[in-house]
Amino acid sequence: MNSISDQLADQYKKELLYNVIPFWTKYSTDNEHGGYYTCLDRRGMVYDTDKFVWLHGRQVWMFSTLYNTVLKDDNWLAMAEHGARFLEKHGRDRMGNWYFSLDRSGNPLIAPYNIFSDCFVAMAFSQLSKATGNDRYASLSVNTFNNILSRSSNPKGSYNKAVSGSRSLKGFSLPMILCNLTLEMEHLLEKDTVDKTINKCIHEVMELFYDKESGVIRENINSDGSFSDTFEGRLVNPGHGIEAMWFIMELAARTDNKELAEKASGITLDILEYSWDREFGGIYYFMDVMGKPLQQLEWDQKLWWVHFEALVSLIKGFQYTGNKRCLEWFYKVHEYTWSRFPDPEYGEWFGYLNRRGEVLLSLKGGKWKGCFHIPRGLYQVWKTLEKIKGQA
Amino acid sequence: MNSISDQLADQYKKELLYNVIPFWTKYSTDNEHGGYYTCLDRRGMVYDTDKFVWLHGRQVWMFSTLYNTVLKDDNWLAMAEHGARFLEKHGRDRMGNWYFSLDRSGNPLIAPYNIFSDCFVAMAFSQLSKATGNDRYASLSVNTFNNILSRSSNPKGSYNKAVSGSRSLKGFSLPMILCNLTLEMEHLLEKDTVDKTINKCIHEVMELFYDKESGVIRENINSDGSFSDTFEGRLVNPGHGIEAMWFIMELAARTDNKELAEKASGITLDILEYSWDREFGGIYYFMDVMGKPLQQLEWDQKLWWVHFEALVSLIKGFQYTGNKRCLEWFYKVHEYTWSRFPDPEYGEWFGYLNRRGEVLLSLKGGKWKGCFHIPRGLYQVWKTLEKIKGQA
Numbered sequence: 108m109n110s111i112s113d114q115l116a117d118q119y120k121k122e123l124l125y126n127v128i129p130f131w132t133k134y135s136t137d138n139e140h141g142g143y144y145t146c147l148d149r150r151g152m153v154y155d156t157d158k159f160v161w162l163h164g165r166q167v168w169m170f171s172t173l174y175n176t177v178l179k180d181d182n183w184l185a186m187a188e189h190g191a192r193f194l195e196k197h198g199r200d201r202m203g204n205w206y207f208s209l210d211r212s213g214n215p216l217i218a219p220y221n222i223f224s225d226c227f228v229a230m231a232f233s234q235l236s237k238a239t240g241n242d243r244y245a246s247l248s249v250n251t252f253n254n255i256l257s258r259s260s261n262p263k264g265s266y267n268k269a270v271s272g273s274r275s276l277k278g279f280s281l282p283m284i285l286c287n288l289t290l291e292m293e294h295l296l297e298k299d300t301v302d303k304t305i306n307k308c309i310h311e312v313m314e315l316f317y318d319k320e321s322g323v324i325r326e327n328i329n330s331d332g333s334f335s336d337t338f339e340g341r342l343v344n345p346g347h348g349i350e351a352m353w354f355i356m357e358l359a360a361r362t363d364n365k366e367l368a369e370k371a372s373g374i375t376l377d378i379l380e381y382s383w384d385r386e387f388g389g390i391y392y393f394m395d396v397m398g399k400p401l402q403q404l405e406w407d408q409k410l411w412w413v414h415f416e417a418l419v420s421l422i423k424g425f426q427y428t429g430n431k432r433c434l435e436w437f438y439k440v441h442e443y444t445w446s447r448f449p450d451p452e453y454g455e456w457f458g459y460l461n462r463r464g465e466v467l468l469s470l471k472g473g474k475w476k477g478c479f480h481i482p483r484g485l486y487q488v489w490k491t492l493e494k495i496k497g498q499a
Numbered sequence: 500m501n502s503i504s505d506q507l508a509d510q511y512k513k514e515l516l517y518n519v520i521p522f523w524t525k526y527s528t529d530n531e532h533g534g535y536y537t538c539l540d541r542r543g544m545v546y547d548t549d550k551f552v553w554l555h556g557r558q559v560w561m562f563s564t565l566y567n568t569v570l571k572d573d574n575w576l577a578m579a580e581h582g583a584r585f586l587e588k589h590g591r592d593r594m595g596n597w598y599f600s601l602d603r604s605g606n607p608l609i610a611p612y613n614i615f616s617d618c619f620v621a622m623a624f625s626q627l628s629k630a631t632g633n634d635r636y637a638s639l640s641v642n643t644f645n646n647i648l649s650r651s652s653n654p655k656g657s658y659n660k661a662v663s664g665s666r667s668l669k670g671f672s673l674p675m676i677l678c679n680l681t682l683e684m685e686h687l688l689e690k691d692t693v694d695k696t697i698n699k700c701i702h703e704v705m706e707l708f709y710d711k712e713s714g715v716i717r718e719n720i721n722s723d724g725s726f727s728d729t730f731e732g733r734l735v736n737p738g739h740g741i742e743a744m745w746f747i748m749e750l751a752a753r754t755d756n757k758e759l760a761e762k763a764s765g766i767t768l769d770i771l772e773y774s775w776d777r778e779f780g781g782i783y784y785f786m787d788v789m790g791k792p793l794q795q796l797e798w799d800q801k802l803w804w805v806h807f808e809a810l811v812s813l814i815k816g817f818q819y820t821g822n823k824r825c826l827e828w829f830y831k832v833h834e835y836t837w838s839r840f841p842d843p844e845y846g847e848w849f850g851y852l853n854r855r856g857e858v859l860l861s862l863k864g865g866k867w868k869g870c871f872h873i874p875r876g877l878y879q880v881w882k883t884l885e886k887i888k889g890q891a
Binding site for chain 1: 538540546547549598599602606607608609610612657658660661662665666728729730791792793794796797798799800851853854859860861862865866867
């Protein structure tokens, strides 16, 4: 008889390969103009044809990763290259910055104000270069990565509305994503760049953004690392903090740093305790570290990616530390997530639930939800469960 | 015995003068650095000290208006001038554009990307010049008004992230607010400017943004006035449309244009029928005119200003047209609003309810809610009920 972890690994694997990935393969390709539709309604029908550069990067990355790590399926590679062609042809301005969005045929709509377009494009072409051995993809990835580093002190550039010199806050998103991106691109970068970037990111995430007192990660800090008692400084995005912790655990595993893995899994548990809705279950989207009123009207909603990132961090926390609390929380979040987010009728998963866990928006994809967190999460949990065979 | 409308007029008047206005008088003044705190929690305690230019404009306007039209109370005038001093001293950049936000002592935080700062400052100094006869306030108001008109083709200026020439949409907010602002400033402007601006705004609101087919007002249209099947083009903000209709009714009353008043009150009713939540009651915050999934996660929430604007438009609709449906809807919205938004324990009104009408955020003021929609709505309904004495 199979152990629970075998059965669970199989559940995550099957959901990935027989439900989620086929949904995107079937509905998201624009065969006329190239690229991907991501605005798919509950049934998979296209309800808007705008194209989002960062969601293209994520989808190219997802299909390339599956090709590189699960199965050399030519359809997956073709799917990745389909998105990559659209990105290469239409995605950049003359300076090599990646636009935020394009219209259906690739005309730019929204300027490159958002550096996460660049982050996910770099990640995409890195995996695609691995899949194809194509050097053009490799240089595109490296050039974009270098551009991100050069823009990192003011990622929004001229679109930054903060008056300079007035209140200089540093955001968590970029150091967090660089933890993951640098590891993803390790095969393309100089060892020295990798080590420096990783050390800097680990320091920033674990020493500056992590707040010992509250036990959670702050979204914004003063440039000297101190707490800013402002809307931005008080903001906690539990999903972000939890996601960052599995990036940190992977970095810890790279150098067999058990202490760092322990710390990251401990923070995961602390954030979960802090942000779990004790009345209706699920993880809040936003909180204020001082319990003050938030600006975010969606603060109490339950989002797909938050719950998936928690599943990944918890199972990796168990893998790297053996802490049983990680496993207990994993089962709790697993039960919550699987009983509310999947759509048994039309496939794929809902993204947006209200506080009570009821569907708030029935879309399968949009401007912010694409082919990424659910398949990546299913993949990560599946693979981790295989590694801890018999223990969970 | 008093008629129902007498009793109701009294209810609105008392709520304004003995609950809402005293709350702001008591809690919002910063006696040390000047200006107003607007981030007030449920009890009126300051939870953040940032200062918002547009909310300053609105509060200066509110106290000046009460002074000009209700009672020559020196405390009200002092309150208005207290905010005006802070605005004059700290509010503008060198070009005369009004910042979006300032820190407690008046250092600019967020650049003048938002033209509604300018709109509400112009409105504020217009009423304050009436209250004081001070010409400096009058010129400040007129200069700001002229600057708004000169910026109207691209209100966000260099902060506009849309790639130029790609998809040129025209937003509803500015023509809508100009309907009201021009009338507010009529005593300071050349007759020709007033007539031209008003005629242009009425045309834009009633011919371009109003969509005959769906019966509602669109938030964004193509620059040639046609429908844009995009997230922005499909967006309906029922509260915005309803609010604009009472501005239009006032403009109609100015030239005794009964046909225009009929049309505006009819549109108010149509938008209400369209946006009323038939399951839980209340008016939705955002809708998609084609019923497609929205980007706005807060779409189903019930907001204070939406319900107050509906009360004003409905009672004015009855005043100007005698249509009994306006009155029926007025009582329905009145009942919903008064039974959920007021805070009997700590005074003033809640701003943000979830779809079920439960309090989502207990703040009394923040970055978007200040001393404006509730007192202005109470004032407008009170005064209108007095005019229709015995009919309602």
